[in-house]
Amino acid sequence: MDNTNPKKALVNTEIGLFLRGLIIGKVLTLIVIGGLLWWLLKPNLLSRSSVNSSANQSSNTGTTSTFQTVADVPTNSFNYGGSTAWASIRQLVDSQIQSDRPELQLRYLDPVNGSPGSSSGIRMLLDGKLDFAQSSRSLTDQEQAIAKERGFTLEQRQVGMDGIAVVVNPSLNVSGLTVEQLQQIYLGQITNWNQIGGPNLPITPLSQRPEDADTVIFPNNSDLKGQAFGSNVQYVYSTTDAVRQLSKTPGGVYYASARSVVFQCSVKALLLGRTSGQLIPPYREPMVSPEQCPRQRNQLNTQAIKNGSYPMLANLFVVIKQNKGREQQIGDAYAKLLLTDQGQKAIQQAGFVGVR
Structure with missing residues (x-):
């Protein structure tokens, strides 16, 4: 004989459905409340994220100083x-x-x-x-x-x-000088290129007048400070004038800012050294020949200037x-x-x- 009470079973079913609905309602309420809180806090979270991102970027790149x-x-x-x-x-x-x-x-x-x-x-x-x-x-x-x-x-x-470069006529068969030889040329003590291994050709030193000069080859801290140039030195108005004269003077020589003369097509820059065994080019090797210029031009030897190996700065x-x-x-x-x-x-x- 079945002892199940239909009324009791019905009550139990209704109670189960009620509890299930109650749980689902609470879950939905939590979801709604959570969504509402996220929506309200979203601007602050994004703002904080942006600040952190900017801070990280700033710390990675550092501050760059500008004219502004x-x-x-x-x-x-x-x-x-x-x-x-x-x-x-x-x-x-x-x-x-x-x-x-x-x-x-x-x-x-x-x-x-x-x-x-x-x-x-x-x-x-x-x-x-x-x-x-x-x-x-x-x-x-x-x-x-x-x-x-x-x-x-x-x-x-x-x-x-910058460096101080020495330039000559491209036809001159001399590859380099020491600083002492250059100074002796302008003191009038070396007057022919054959005295320093070059051709039998008189030297024609060109220079701006000392009272107007851009650069000096007798620095303040040297024993030659204030020495007068030799009587054979010819004075020019500017580097442009000197380059123009050198292109027409086989035995000419001139010194100037390396940046001003190493890229010129009509002159040749010489190697320069503190000793004859340590000659450094004022240009980046390999040298660009006059025939290649102006399609290509010599560039400043910035590495030698920066590390101090170039002898005249x-x-x-x-x-x-x-x-x-x-x-x-x-x-x-x-x-x-x-x-x-x-x-x-x-x-x-x-x-x-x-x-x-």
């Missing part, structure tokens, strides 16, 4: 001048500076008397005709003394590096008048602009070696 990041750049028009070796910097770098900082206007001035160069630019700065100067050599004791007499001092701030300086006036303010700002990451990269693009 330099503070205290004066608003005005300023005069500057000096080294002709800086021509590519004025064309490439200074144009970028004035594009990014239009409040700053720079005007290059040539000297009224003499040829443009480091020496004439520093002289014009001392005379109050320039607000700052560009130089391819160190200041002399005499220049510092003149500044002191006039109630201020001069600061030289290095922003780049020319540091690039911004010369700043320390007088607590507008000249000091613009000179300081210009040097800072060139020493930014953007400035150093632009100096390298202009063909020089940076200092950072």
Whole structure:
């Protein structure tokens, strides 16, 4: 006999369905509440994720200094001048500076008397005709003394590096010189190329006048400081003038900023060394012959200049008048602009070696 109570079974079934519905309802409620909380918190979570991502990216890339990041750049028009070796910097770098900082206007001035160069630019700065100067050599004791007499001092701030290259007529059968031989040529002690293993051909040394010169081969710290050139030295107005004369003078020789002359097609750059067994090219090897030029051009040997193995270096300086006036303010700002990451990269693009 079946003892099952139909009424009791029905009640149990209803209770089971009720409990199941209750559980499903609670689950759905939790899902809805969870979804609502996620929706409300989503902006904060995304924002935090973005901040963390930006922080990680910033820590990976570091901070790059640009022309825009330099503070205290004066608003005005300023005069500057000096080294002709800086021509590519004025064309490439200074144009970028004035594009990014239009409040700053720079005007290059040539000297009224003499040829443009480091020496004439520093002289014009001392005379109050320039607000700052560009130089391819160190200041002399005499220049510092003149500044002191006039109630201020001069600061030289290095922003780049160059080499001093020696160039000759391409037909000259000489491959290189020592620094001492070069100095003896300009002192008038070596007057024929056959004295240093070359052909029987008189040497015609070309140079800018010392009072206007861009670069020097008798540095301040040498025993030859202040030595007068030999009587056979012929003076030229500029490097462009010298290159033009060298192309027509088989025995000619000239020294200048490596950046200015190594890429020229009409002259040949010589190897230079502290000793005859250690000659270094101012250009990247292999040398590009005049026949290959201008399709190809020699490029500066930046590695030898940077590591100091090239024997004659020319540091690039911004010369700043320390007088607590507008000249000091613009000179300081210009040097800072060139020493930014953007400035150093632009100096390298202009063909020089940076200092950072």
